[in-house]
Amino acid sequence: MIGKLIERIRETGAPICVGLDPNLSFVPKQIKDKAFEECGETLEGAAEAVWQFNRAIVDRVADIIPAVKPQIAMYEQFGLPGLQVFQRTVDYCHDKGLLVIGDVKRGDIGSTSASYAKAHIGSIQVGSKTYSPFNEDFCTVNPYLGTDGVKPFVEVCEKEDRGIFVLVKTSNPSSGEFQDRLIEERPLYKWVADKVNEWGETSLEDCGYSNVGCVVGATYPEMGRELREVMPKAFILVPGYGAQGATAEDLRPFFYEDGLGAIVNSSRGIIAAYTKDAYRDFGEEGFAAAARKATEDMIADLHRVGIHPVGA
Amino acid sequence: MIGKLIERIRETGAPICVGLDPNLSFVPKQIKDKAFEECGETLEGAAEAVWQFNRAIVDRVADIIPAVKPQIAMYEQFGLPGLQVFQRTVDYCHDKGLLVIGDVKRGDIGSTSASYAKAHIGSIQVGSKTYSPFNEDFCTVNPYLGTDGVKPFVEVCEKEDRGIFVLVKTSNPSSGEFQDRLIEERPLYKWVADKVNEWGETSLEDCGYSNVGCVVGATYPEMGRELREVMPKAFILVPGYGAQGATAEDLRPFFYEDGLGAIVNSSRGIIAAYTKDAYRDFGEEGFAAAARKATEDMIADLHRVGIHPVGA
Numbered sequence: 001m002i003g004k005l006i007e008r009i010r011e012t013g014a015p016i017c018v019g020l021d022p023n024l025s026f027v028p029k030q031i032k033d034k035a036f037e038e039c040g041e042t043l044e045g046a047a048e049a050v051w052q053f054n055r056a057i058v059d060r061v062a063d064i065i066p067a068v069k070p071q072i073a074m075y076e077q078f079g080l081p082g083l084q085v086f087q088r089t090v091d092y093c094h095d096k097g098l099l100v101i102g103d104v105k106r107g108d109i110g111s112t113s114a115s116y117a118k119a120h121i122g123s124i125q126v127g128s129k130t131y132s133p134f135n136e137d138f139c140t141v142n143p144y145l146g147t148d149g150v151k152p153f154v155e156v157c158e159k160e161d162r163g164i165f166v167l168v169k170t171s172n173p174s175s176g177e178f179q180d181r182l183i184e185e186r187p188l189y190k191w192v193a194d195k196v197n198e199w200g201e202t203s204l205e206d207c208g209y210s211n212v213g214c215v216v217g218a219t220y221p222e223m224g225r226e227l228r229e230v231m232p233k234a235f236i237l238v239p240g241y242g243a244q245g246a247t248a249e250d251l252r253p254f255f256y257e258d259g260l261g262a263i264v265n266s267s268r269g270i271i272a273a274y275t276k277d278a279y280r281d282f283g284e285e286g287f288a289a290a291a292r293k294a295t296e297d298m299i300a301d302l303h304r305v306g307i308h309p310v311g312a
Numbered sequence: 313m314i315g316k317l318i319e320r321i322r323e324t325g326a327p328i329c330v331g332l333d334p335n336l337s338f339v340p341k342q343i344k345d346k347a348f349e350e351c352g353e354t355l356e357g358a359a360e361a362v363w364q365f366n367r368a369i370v371d372r373v374a375d376i377i378p379a380v381k382p383q384i385a386m387y388e389q390f391g392l393p394g395l396q397v398f399q400r401t402v403d404y405c406h407d408k409g410l411l412v413i414g415d416v417k418r419g420d421i422g423s424t425s426a427s428y429a430k431a432h433i434g435s436i437q438v439g440s441k442t443y444s445p446f447n448e449d450f451c452t453v454n455p456y457l458g459t460d461g462v463k464p465f466v467e468v469c470e471k472e473d474r475g476i477f478v479l480v481k482t483s484n485p486s487s488g489e490f491q492d493r494l495i496e497e498r499p500l501y502k503w504v505a506d507k508v509n510e511w512g513e514t515s516l517e518d519c520g521y522s523n524v525g526c527v528v529g530a531t532y533p534e535m536g537r538e539l540r541e542v543m544p545k546a547f548i549l550v551p552g553y554g555a556q557g558a559t560a561e562d563l564r565p566f567f568y569e570d571g572l573g574a575i576v577n578s579s580r581g582i583i584a585a586y587t588k589d590a591y592r593d594f595g596e597e598g599f600a601a602a603a604r605k606a607t608e609d610m611i612a613d614l615h616r617v618g619i620h621p622v623g624a
Contacts, residue, residue, distance in 0.1 A: 023427075041439030045438060073420060073427040077431045077436050079399070079443070079445030105420055112386070119388040119394075126358045129353045133388070142417075144454055144456040147486040149486070167456060171421060174458030176458070177459055
């Protein structure tokens with residue numbers, strides 16, 4: 001699956017994904033009004049608004065990006081109707097030729113992680129039939145429980161050609177509280193990085209990368225530099241660009257010279273672009289056009305600092 | 313909320329919760345056959361089987377226990393129909409007077425954790441209306457992202473009188489891989505324990521405990537002993553009894569003399585009791601009666617080693 005992602009990145013020249021994290025506050029009033037009119041001020045109404053919002057944005061950006069990253073919490077907060085829209089969004093993105101990175105950050109003891117893996121990137125047997133419930137191409141995984149909490153995901157990656165990104169160093173302000181603490185003079189995140197290498201060994205593809213990747217926040221570029229070296233075969237999913245404060249220059253250390261090795265996510269910076277001064281001219285009605293322009297600007301920003309993967 | 317849990321524990325004399333983690337392999341053939349006949353070999357059929365299984369067990373154990381702990385992964389693996397049954401199970405348990413600990417192990421950056429908190433233990437505003445999507449009383453939280461990933465849950469605990477259990481030392485075999493590593497000569501799990509104390513400070517109830525509790529696996533009784541001391545006001549959710557190998561003797565260190573301070577979970581040991589030699593006489597048809605007997609036996613086992621909370 002990582003090979004497919006790289007192929008799409010080369011085709012588009014865009015090592016980025018759009019974070020489909022639609023907080024209701026980002027959804028323009030006209031969409032909310034219409035959804036509430038149809039479904040009432042209900043969870044169904046909120047989910048419908050999110051769906052219309054997502055669809056319009058995906059329609060406008062699908063041809064210039066390789067992948068999207070829906071954050072499941074933003075759907076889960078609307079209960080079952082929200083999760084239905086999560087699933088619909090995954091399916092719709094697939095129809096549009098996009099790869100889907102489910103940002104689910106699951107992780108538990110072995111047998112439980114196996115169920116999460118089935119739910120998100122694998123399939124489950126019901127009698128004589130097999131189903132792929134949420135059918136993401138990649139998902140994010142929390143490593144706190146250690147190898148037996150991650151291995152079930154790796155096994156599904158191998159069996160069903162999917163991928164995972166394991167949290168190594170997250171983008172949030174307090175990520176250092178535990179992740180940076182020194183164990184035998186090396187920070188915890190580097191010990192996790194060692195395990196990412198180990199977990200990914202059996203899942204290498206011809207492209208040279210493993211289906212076991214990692215998450216390292218753009219907000220910590222120095223750590224990005226060292227982790228790029230520590231995990232040479234792990235593709236890095238990089239959150240934190242834009243709204244969380246990281247710049248294109250901060251992204252350089254996560255990439256190899258050929259512009260590969262990482263994929264940068266932007267959520268609010270793209271989907272809520274129309275609320276920012278730079279894109280204010282698009283107006284509320286033009287939220288999807290603003291999202292496309294912000295996506296183009298992000299890609300140009302990466303090219304500007306020399307992050308520019310090219311066709312195979 | 314922790315006060316309510318303690319009240320129920322005192323009323324029942326049973327510091328335990330039943331883990332409603334219905335892998336399809338635990339569900340008796342007659343229930344699966346009927347569900348597949350009605351709904352086909354579909355995710356809906358699997359979910360229906362799980363629902364009938366859960367309901368029968370809850371009906372048979374509700375009067376002797378304070379709480380249940382559904383593991384959401386076991387529902388998520390059946391996609392939307394599975395999550396619908398998760399929600400139905402939560403509601404049904406509430407109707408039966410049980411408290412519900414949602415074992416969801418969520419945790420993300422601040423704004424995302426806020427959405428998970430709303431989904432599971434809080435409420436969300438849609439226009440002028442407010443909804444509580446999954447409406448659990450407690451949920452479990454993963455601490456890898458640090459304070460800003462946990463605080464949104466704590467804020468919801470305070471605002472809506474709910475509780476959380478933060479993963480400190482998990483019950484699985486490889487939990488030590490990261491959790492036991494020494495930082496300034498103390499294992500990581502103790503540093504997490506310090507934070508549990510800090511996070512819980514503002515959420516103390518009259519009963520003396522905080523709404524911010526923790527998870528410590530019964531499979532590590534020595535660590536249970538030290539963590540009971542390190543986090544004097546944190547109620548401990550203890551998985552690992554029974555199927556995962558821990559005995560009643562192993563549980564003693566997690567409790568205070570009055571039989572309070574912890575709540576022990578058993579999942580397979582109870583819900584799949586009918587498959588074990590000791591309860592084989594109940595037969596497949598008697599799975600719920602077997603579950604009740606296994607629950608009574610577990611409570612007696614705890615009383616035997618002196619873990620016996622009594623009425624206020």
